[in-house]
Amino acid sequence: MSIFIIIGTMMVLGLIPLWYQRRVKLKKRVWRQVEVISLTKIKQHKTGPLELLGEPSLLAxxxxxxxxxxxxxxxRERLWNxxxxxxxAHILVDPTRPEQCFHNAEQAYRYAKWWLGFSFLLLVCQVILMI
Known part of the structure; x- marks a missing residue:
């Protein structure tokens, strides 16, 4: 029974970032459009979530x-091109916190789908073991 509590907790912790991302997207209409001065393609190898280390990102x-x-x-290929x-090129920034750009929020919560997927897979495995 305790495994179900752990799995439920993992699922809730995976849903919180997705809920927050949805809330930020809904708030998009209040974001301000700014022109990009410089854009650099970068790749992280040492810091950040493990799911994102191999992916390229942009520094605007x-x-x-x-x-x-x-x-x-x-x-984002379109922004780069x-x-x-x-x-x-233009991006959206939060007027109350201008250091926060719109697509930055997407990158921070991409790993939540993996977290939920693995939690669901663990739940299925546990149910199969109980049968």
Whole structure:
């Protein structure tokens, strides 16, 4: 019976980041569009969640209210191509916290789907063992 409590806790902990991501997406209409000054493709090898270490990401430099900010976000092919082909690209930033960009929120919660998937798989295995 205690294994079901652990699995239930894992599922709840996996749902919390997904709920938060959905809430941030719903708040998108209040985000402000800013032009990207510089865009660099980077790859992390030493820090961050294990699920994201091999994936490329983007480091964007932008100005909001005459201050310069940087934001690391998930790699988006369209943004990368727009910036390098036309020299102009735009991202969304939170007006209350300008260091937070919209697609940064997506990268931070990508691993939650893996967490939920493995929790569900563990639940199925436990049910099969009980039968």
């Amino acid at each position: 430099v932008y100005q909001y209210k005459d201050k310069e900010f940087t934001c690391q976000m998930a790699f 727009d910036f390098h082909l036309s020299g102009k």
